[in-house]
Amino acid sequence: MNALNINPKENFINLYFDNLDLITENSTDILNKARQSALESFKILGFPNSKSEKYKYTKVEKLFLNEYEKYFTPKSITFNIDDIFRCDIPALDTHLALTLNGFYLSNPDLLVEIEKGVIIGSLSEAAKKYPNVVSKYYNTLADNDEDGLVALNTAFAQDGVFIYIPKGLVLEKPIQIINLMMGDENQLMHYRNLIIADENAQADIVICDHTLSPSEYLSNVVTEVFTNRGANLDVVSMQNQHNDSTQFTHLFGKQERDSVLSTNTVSLHGGIIRNNIHIVLNDENCENHTYGLALADRNQHIDMYSFIDHAKPNCNSNELYKALLDDQATGSFNGRILVRRDAQKTQAFQSNDNLLLTADAKMYTKPQLEIYADDVKCTHGATIGQLDMDAKFYMQSRGIGEREAKLLLMFGFAHDVIGHIKIAPLRERIDELVNKRLRGDLSRCNNCPMNCC
Amino acid sequence: MLTIKNLHASINGKEILKGVNLSIKPGEVHAIMGPNGSGKSTLGAVLAGRELFEVTQGEITFNGKDIFELSPEERSREGLFLSFQYPIEIPGVSMVNFMKTALNEHRKHKGLAPVTASDFLKLMRERKELVEIDSALTNRAVNEGFSGGEKKKNEIFQMAMLEPKLAILDETDSGLDIDALRIVANGVNKLKKPDNSTIVITHYQRLLDYIVPDFVHILYNGRIVKTGGKELALDLEEKGYDWIKNELEE
Numbered sequence: 231m232n233a234l235n236i237n238p239k240e241n242f243i244n245l246y247f248d249n250l251d252l253i254t255e256n257s258t259d260i261l262n263k264a265r266q267s268a269l270e271s272f273k274i275l276g277f278p279n280s281k282s283e284k285y286k287y288t289k290v291e292k293l294f295l296n297e298y299e300k301y302f303t304p305k306s307i308t309f310n311i312d313d314i315f316r317c318d319i320p321a322l323d324t325h326l327a328l329t330l331n332g333f334y335l336s337n338p339d340l341l342v343e344i345e346k347g348v349i350i351g352s353l354s355e356a357a358k359k360y361p362n363v364v365s366k367y368y369n370t371l372a373d374n375d376e377d378g379l380v381a382l383n384t385a386f387a388q389d390g391v392f393i394y395i396p397k398g399l400v401l402e403k404p405i406q407i408i409n410l411m412m413g414d415e416n417q418l419m420h421y422r423n424l425i426i427a428d429e430n431a432q433a434d435i436v437i438c439d440h441t442l443s444p445s446e447y448l449s450n451v452v453t454e455v456f457t458n459r460g461a462n463l464d465v466v467s468m469q470n471q472h473n474d475s476t477q478f479t480h481l482f483g484k485q486e487r488d489s490v491l492s493t494n495t496v497s498l499h500g501g502i503i504r505n506n507i508h509i510v511l512n513d514e515n516c517e518n519h520t521y522g523l524a525l526a527d528r529n530q531h532i533d534m535y536s537f538i539d540h541a542k543p544n545c546n547s548n549e550l551y552k553a554l555l556d557d558q559a560t561g562s563f564n565g566r567i568l569v570r571r572d573a574q575k576t577q578a579f580q581s582n583d584n585l586l587l588t589a590d591a592k593m594y595t596k597p598q599l600e601i602y603a604d605d606v607k608c609t610h611g612a613t614i615g616q617l618d619m620d621a622k623f624y625m626q627s628r629g630i631g632e633r634e635a636k637l638l639l640m641f642g643f644a645h646d647v648i649g650h651i652k653i654a655p656l657r658e659r660i661d662e663l664v665n666k667r668l669r670g671d672l673s674r675c676n677n678c679p680m681n682c683c
Numbered sequence: 684m685l686t687i688k689n690l691h692a693s694i695n696g697k698e699i700l701k702g703v704n705l706s707i708k709p710g711e712v713h714a715i716m717g718p719n720g721s722g723k724s725t726l727g728a729v730l731a732g733r734e735l736f737e738v739t740q741g742e743i744t745f746n747g748k749d750i751f752e753l754s755p756e757e758r759s760r761e762g763l764f765l766s767f768q769y770p771i772e773i774p775g776v777s778m779v780n781f782m783k784t785a786l787n788e789h790r791k792h793k794g795l796a797p798v799t800a801s802d803f804l805k806l807m808r809e810r811k812e813l814v815e816i817d818s819a820l821t822n823r824a825v826n827e828g829f830s831g832g833e834k835k836k837n838e839i840f841q842m843a844m845l846e847p848k849l850a851i852l853d854e855t856d857s858g859l860d861i862d863a864l865r866i867v868a869n870g871v872n873k874l875k876k877p878d879n880s881t882i883v884i885t886h887y888q889r890l891l892d893y894i895v896p897d898f899v900h901i902l903y904n905g906r907i908v909k910t911g912g913k914e915l916a917l918d919l920e921e922k923g924y925d926w927i928k929n930e931l932e933e
Contacts, residue, residue, distance in 0.1 A: 618771075618773075620771050621771050621772075621773045623733060623734075623755060623771075624767065624770070624771040624773065624825075625773070625781070625784075625785070626732070626754070626755040626756045626759070627731050627732070627755050627756075627758075627759055627764075627765055627767075628756075628759055628781070628785040628841060628845065629756050629759035629760045629785045629788040629789050629792070629845065630756060630781075630784050630785050630788055631756050631788060632754070632756065634784060634788070635756075638773075638776050638780070638781070638784065639773070639775075639776070641775070641776070642773060642774055642775025642776040642824070643774075643775055644775070645775040645776075646774065646775050649775075
């Protein structure tokens with residue numbers, strides 16, 4: 231082990247300068263312009279440490295000490311998608327977008343206009359073709375000055391998925407982004423997504439994360455989501471990487487007047503997962519839903535941080551996060567709701583319910599409400615409990631076996647979150663997937679349920 | 684069908700049942716009456732296999748099988764049904780899923796294939812009508828947000844779906860208004876077949892106007908202290924439980 235490895239912060243700063251040419255060459259101006267100042271921020275912030283209340287239960291720095299390969303050019307792996315995937319659940323009809331190890335996978339184009347101005351494709355390519363749109367939004371939400379991991383992403387991100395829904399368009403078919411990780415080496419990657427729903431546009435987006443090789447992966451991903459005036463976006467995220475993977479996700483959402491943004495983050499598999507969700511309700515009459523479900527067993531660790539910022543009056547937010555922990559799994563929920571002084575008539579609700587199936591499973595929960603306005607309606611609450619033995623007996627008394635009764639109870643607990651997914655076929659598929667996960671039937675690797683959702 | 688011999692059961696070391704003897708033949712309806720705390724619900728819970736209670740002595744055979752060898756689910760599959768005094772709410776588990784799972788476990792036990800979706804829905808519809816349960820209730824989570832009366836009707840609906848050989852109705856009348864009582868009792872009567880049996884646990888005589896028992900037993904202080912025909916319930920209604928207490932003290 232050489233001396234450099236002792237300080238991961240220095241390692242990454244060196245990595246940046248050593249590869250800057252390659253990084254910029256394989257990306258686009260708009261992304262490149264943001265790098266330098268992000269790196270300066272990272273120099274100041276470094277990796278979040280245990281002193282940071284926000285990252286109290288996930289030790290970040292040591293995770294970046296592990297030996298990972300870092301690629302700054304898209305690695306061409308030729309494969310036939312159909313050969314690799316075998317769907318566990320029949321496909322949902324979606325507009326499909328694929329990334330491979332953080333780079334958009336042309337299929338066959340890097341960027342497509344699917345209908346009436348809806349654009350789906352590579353972020354880097356979009357920045358070339360539509361510089362005005364991308365530069366207007368890119369890196370305007372990410373808090374590079376506050377979170378070292380976000381700054382690190384901005385410094386290194388070269389590509390990712392770009393989605394643009396034009397004014398007034400209601401997209402019937404959901405868009406499905408599938409992020410694949412594959413290769414013989416352990417790999418670390420930073421990629422970046424940009425999703426824009428212009429005025430009164432409507433779309434449903436499903437994001438699925440999968441690992442296709444047993445190698446270890448660390449991904450640090452930033453997604454910026456804009457719902458402009460009157461827009462309505464529903465983003466469902468399915469995390470299903472294998473348990474040797476580490477995943478940091480940062481979703482930043484900005485809502486303009488009369489907009490609705492729902493996010494639903496379902497964590498099925500993955501070794502260490504840290505999800506950050508930052509939502510700013512930036513104008514009046516917005517509605518936000520932040521849902522999340524974590525199913526963890528063995529040594530999985532799933533950490534959720536959310537920040538709902540009520541900046542303007544007359545907005546509603548509703549948050550529900552549930553975790554079901556088995557074996558020695560650990561979980562954490564830290565949910566902050568800020569109601570600023572101007573945000574009168576805010577209604578904000580938050581609830582976090584957790585089920586521990588063993589005495590060794592651990593859950594840390596911290597709901598936080600900060601209210602500076604005086605005419606608001608806000609509630610929050612958290613529970614940690616075990617399976618309801620009365621309900622289990624009730625089911626057994628009807629002939630349902632003990633294992634099945636427990637599964638039904640766990641499924642019922644989880645369905646509370648899944649039930650909020652609007653599109654019925656999608657909801658049913660995710661229900662099915664959760665059911666399989668609880669039964670231990672959900673494969674983690676090559677037999678990948680790609681069209682799981 | 685059911686034989687209980689010298690049953691003793693306790694909870695947290697406190698003895699509730701102190702030597703219960705009871706024998707039920709196919710087709711019979713038995714009422715078990717008694718004041719609060721006499722052990723009526725405990726008897727129902729022990730029969731259904733609730734782990735909360737510890738059986739310290741005695742034996743129970745159900746259709747020739749030692750009931751203590753059977754798990755609660757096996758007892759159910761063998762044809763025993765307990766209608767709960769306080770039915771449990773199970774958020775997130777739909778009535779359809781719950782009932783279908785239960786029915787299929789019963790079918791598997793009998794060596795039958797799982798019920799098809801269309802047959803299941805047909806059966807549900809049929810049985811719902813039988814017990815006059817509101818259609819919308821079965822579209823919801825099990826008992827969640829049901830009124831007291833709806834919960835009791837739902838118990839009888841489940842009984843109709845599973846067609847038990849022995850049904851134990853634990854205070855199915857409590858909390859019901861007179862119309863709901865009639866509906867629930869009619870449901871039970873419609874489900875009655877010549878060879879299946881019923882145990883009606885109740886405080887009051889009024890349910891027995893509808894479900895007419897062959898035998899009435901009075902459970903007091905953990906023992907059956909008096910057994911008679913249906914007229915015993917009327918005597919009890921008239922004279923109150925003090926009558927029994929006084930008689931025992933003499």
